[in-house]
Amino acid sequence: MGRYIIRRILGFFPTLFCVITVAFFIIRVAPGGPFDRDKKIPPKVLEAIEEKYHLDKPLYVQYVLYLKQIASFDLGPSYKYQEMSVNEIVGQGFPVSMQLGLVALFFSLMIGLGAGLIAAIRRNTFWDYGSMGFAMLGIAIPNFVIAPILILFFSLGLSIFPPGRWESWESVILPGFSLSLVHAAYIARLARAGMLDVLTEDFIRTARAKGLRERLVILRHALRGGITPAVSYLGPAAAAMLTGSIVVEKIFLIPGMGRYFVDAALNRDLTLVMGVVIVDAAVLLVFNLIVDILYGVLDPRVRYD
Amino acid sequence: MNARVTNGKPIVDNFDEIHGTSLWADAWRRLRKHKLAVAGGAFLGFVVVFCFLGPMVVGWVWGYTYESQNLAYGAQPPSFAHWFGTDFLGRDLMVRVMHGGRISLMVGVVATIVSLFIGVTYGAISGFAGGVTDNIMMRVVDVLYTLPYMFIVILLVVIFGRSIFMVFVGIGGVLWLTMARLVRGQVLSLKHRDYVEAARAIGVPNLTIIFRHLVPNAMGPIIVLSTLTIPSVMLQEAFLSFLGLGVQPPASSWGLLVAEGAQSMVFYPWLLVFPAAFLALTLLSLNFLGDGLRDALDPKTRKD
């Protein structure tokens, strides 16, 4: 097990290397440079800036220089936020996005698994139709519609939670909830389908034939297999929640990673875009590993080799 | 089966004659029994007619288009002249919803078709080739998967700028990854079936085997995934429009209308309600249709 984890973590590096390479060349191939739009910059100054950032050199030289820089865990200077390095920007934005993401992850698990299990156990009843109806709405209504409604209701109407910004612990509830809804909806559907699948298995009939109480049949015999599909969805979903939602951060004015990312891409802030890509990819790899480990915990037939 | 009805009771004469139904006929029969899928399909039919023929009818009856402004008549609630009300520039919301629906639907379909072509071809070849080729092709998919999705989408916006259709051709070019994995899996499980071995034994070329024998037999899951891809693309469009990166005014899309409406929902709720209802109901319909198709095409995994 320990050896498996170490091998997987070592396996991150070639993947990250591929991701960095692909992203690097895609960005450079895209039209426009970071300083093209600022018409005020005189040509002489522009040349000096480009020389400073090695943008005047051939692409492959830039690539090698960038790799060297990355190897020392330095994401370089931001082209747009001149006074800050990418490490600093990520260091500010990522913890915020991560806190928001953890709250959203918690909500989506509680709501999603709860609704999915109830729907499966009380199949074809009010509970089933109710939770699946809400799940479909969660999937079909974009969160930039849900979030303003939540603000309207809970902040402006009931004054329970603040409408935005990043100040106290209450300020994470509404954005976290908005961010969690769509994932909760998917988890609910996957958990329901998974449970219904498992409940038709022969070994569930065996458990009932042994005279076990229904609670034991569900919790001990069905649950592990039933939530497996939801767990496999959880890897990419958790990574997406933790690396920041552009929409939710924009609506609630949260200084997370998502906001920087759009700005950076639109401003051709190449180093910042690369920095965000690398962090996001790393988080995704870590969560995929966590999911694979969870598989092994849930299912003894999974072998690590 | 020969059934003669006497006194309301069918009398079966011949048990030996087994009536065979094809997979598709059988699936169609099951799909028709799936009430939500039928309702979804019907609503989609209505939406298509509404969006593509509606503007003509409105232009003929009332004489305005999605661009016709009437500033003196701005932000009016629904009335007989403007069923869905008007926006701040006095444009008729119903025509704008119709027009926006065209763009949203076409964007969804275009991106899905692109993902279908690339994904099916790539996945089928990878699965059929097997061995080292398969390994390399799937590593490529893994790496592309690891690239943050928004990175690629925003990059596409940067590259193609205002050409929203090229952006969604590009999004289709990202969504093929899931399709490729699905098709590869199907091909892997099908390629050692006897009929494939038989085709190989009589010297049928590989590409013919892939596209005549393997892909048609994987059609069920492919159709289901496609039906579920369309709504997710339409949601992507809505997000991009919300961020100001999608469709640019005066053109509209449901996403753009919803984004605009969400900003003024307290005082002008109809600006949000109508486009949001169309977007949500269409997404629901596509999801229901997808669920129904999955149940119909793969009876083993039926849930209801």
Place this chain on the structure above:
Amino acid sequence: MAEVGDVILSVCDLRTHFRGEEGIVKAVDGVSFDLRRGGVLGIVGESGSGKSVTNLSILRLIPDPPGRIVGGEILFHRQNLLSVTDAEMRKVRGNRISMIFQDPMTSLNPYLTVGRQLTEVLEEHFAASPADARRQSIDMLARVGIPEPENRIDQYPHQFSGGMRQRVMIAMALLCKPEILIADEPTTAVDVTIQAQILDLIGSLRRDLGTAVILVTHDLGVVAGMADEILVMYAGRVVERGTADDIFHRPSHPYTLGLLRSIPRLDTSESRLVPIRGTPPDLARLDAGCPFRPRCDFAEARCSESYPPTRTVGAATHEAACFVDPATAPTTTPRAEVEP
């Protein structure tokens, strides 16, 4: 053989129906039988004849929807199991009546250790302590012939072979020393070489524990040596019943005759096997007549009019539901014409 005592289970006119896409499927339609203490009842029939549904009905394990027990009584020590509460029913399941299933590969939970699946039965029914339950489980595993039970109890089902898993299933079923063991095709999914061992095991445990057995199979050969009484089922009904002697030496229903002709026998010189033609009927489309008549060599006009009454053949224990006696009646459809 153990002493066969009083009737402990009496199934009367059991009817279990399923709602299908094409109408109501009468999977079990009026089945009756008695099981005596320590006795062995064999139930034989093709797939879809209702034999498994009959047994699942006894333990009320029919998934509802789509299935439902719509009529009859299941008297266990004179108490109707169909009218007891769910909680009372649970006390019967796995404790006084237990069941083993056809496929040991899928009937054990792959996520739990064998030990967990064994001990929970004792914990549920006798509130046994974990240590006590474990000790008893190890004893039982040893008794069903699992080597090194102290080690294997902590393993998962996928670490056992098919035959060993079926032994685990048997151990699980017998932990509470049930009065009745229902074995639903216990040998169908295991290797031929293991089949005899499994049957021997069930037979010897029955002798030791005095458990009555309902042995369900589609293979007449399996019940031949074990069963005191045999039921032959077709399309949800019992078409013939009798002792093994009655069934094998004087088959009195054309279907039983067909079954016997289609199994290979070593004790006769006749080497030709005669299959039953046609396929089992669609249970959603049965009419008032005998459902076997399209496949029957003795069918007459009256067979399509009403279901034949049960008649006694020779001994009082031997009954068949057919208008004709295949031992004496002429065939109405010469075989040569119907065979392709």
